[in-house]
Amino acid sequence: xxxxxxxxxxxxxxxxxxxxxxxxxxxxxxxxxxxxxxxxxxxxxxxxxxxxxxxxxxxxxxxxxxxxxxxxxxxxxxxxxxxxxxxxxxxxxxxxxxxxxxxxxxxxxxxxxxxxxxxxxxxxxxxxxxxxxxxxxxxxxxxxx
Numbered sequence: 503x504x505x506x507x508x509x510x511x512x513x514x515x516x517x518x519x520x521x522x523x524x525x526x527x528x529x530x531x532x533x534x535x536x537x538x539x540x541x542x543x544x545x546x547x548x549x550x551x552x553x554x555x556x557x558x559x560x561x562x563x564x565x566x567x568x569x570x571x572x573x574x575x576x577x578x579x580x581x582x583x584x585x586x587x588x589x590x591x592x593x594x595x596x597x598x599x600x601x602x603x604x605x606x607x608x609x610x611x612x613x614x615x616x617x618x619x620x621x622x623x624x625x626x627x628x629x630x631x632x633x634x635x636x637x638x639x640x641x642x643x644x645x646x647x
Contacts, residue, residue: 572640574600574619578632579647596626598636598644 578598583590602620607613626632629646636644 574603574641574643576600576636576641576644577647578629578636578644594627596629596632598624598626598632600641 576598577600578596580593580596583593600619600622602617605617606615608615624632624635626635633644633646636642
């Protein structure tokens with residue numbers, strides 16, 4: 503009789519151990535029975551932003567000033583092999599860089615401007631990816647080397 507009672511209690515304890523009800527983040531309540539503010543169910547389940555399609559221009563979404571892509575010619579190239587090394591690891595990347603604008607000097611203060619985009623170089627795995635990037639950003643004036 504005791505062994506039967508022991509077996510059933512062991513089975514019940516196993517059932518209790520493994521039958522934990524599934525709770526979500528929204529079911530969690532604090533000690534006072536109130537649901538916390540950050541665990542409320544979202545009211546609107548629509549996405550925050552819409553992802554543009556592949557053929558759509560995304561230049562206005564990037565935050566970069568329009569003259570960066572509209573008025574400048576970009577150059578798509580593969581960098582030359584370094585003469586000091588025999589490796590070929592850095593030759594596989596296609597790079598995009600833009601022409602630099604002229605610097606100007608403030609005649610009153612002697613302050614010289616610099617072009618913030620003069621040192622920007624973007625790397626890609628293939629030439630086609632670099633061309634698609636330039637077209638989608640709105641820069642249609644590019645040279646391929």
